[in-house]
Amino acid sequence: MKFSGMTEKTRARVALLALVASGLAVSGCVSSPTYGTDKTSTEQLVGDVTGILSVAPKNREKIDYKPRPELVRPKPGEKLNLPAPQENIVTASNSAWPESPEQRRSRMRAEATANRDNPGWEPEIQGDLNAPSSARSLPLGVSQRTQDSGLGKPGMERDQREAFNKRLAETRQGNPTVRKYLSEPPLDYRQPSASAPSGDIGEDEYKKERRLKAAAGKKGSWRDILPW
Secondary structure, three states, X not given: OOOOOOOHHHHHHHHHHHHHHHHHHHHHHOOOOOOOOOOOHHHHHHHHHHHHHHOOOOOOOOOOOOOOOOOOOOOHHXXXXXXXXXXXXXXXXXXXXXXXXXXXXXXXXXXXXXXXXXXXXXXXXXXXXXXXXXXXXXXXOOOHHHHHHOOOOOOHHHHHHHHXXXXXXXXXXXXXXXXXXXXXXXXXXXXXXXXXXXXXXXXXXXHHHHHHHHHHOOOOOHHHHOXX
């Protein structure tokens, strides 16, 4: 009596469920391709999804946890023999403490006052870029105040010239008596042969050309002065 009294909506649901169940049964009977493996694609997919949950190894090695050692404390009779704590080095009395602009200004003013009668003293503050060109061409080791006062050391130019010649000689290579670098040839290779001409610079090219032309009896022309 209940089945006869089912509505159309209920009958449609029952028919749909029966159709789905029959489709599943038929799909189970049909074998899926294995693509050269022993599992179908559906079984492989299900196995991969379920295997994600068990990525960690089953047999984990036990970690050997060792207890932390106790703190090293001085013995009761050694407390008085401990060294004193280090003083804080981050203080203004430290020599490496940065100098403030006010302190730097005071220090430079005091130095300038103490050396105002010293012609050889050179201040820490240099002139600006617009200084005269004469201040840039000062001798080495001579300040502007010394140059203006005329109290330069006697013989300073001679010493500077000798120092310059010494540095220039060090930069030159090819000394026949001293081998300074390994890249230079040995000293034996620098000695000229006994039969080699010495001091003879040879005949000038233009004189040689004139002599050969005169010997050949060739007359000169205006084309000879052209470089091509």
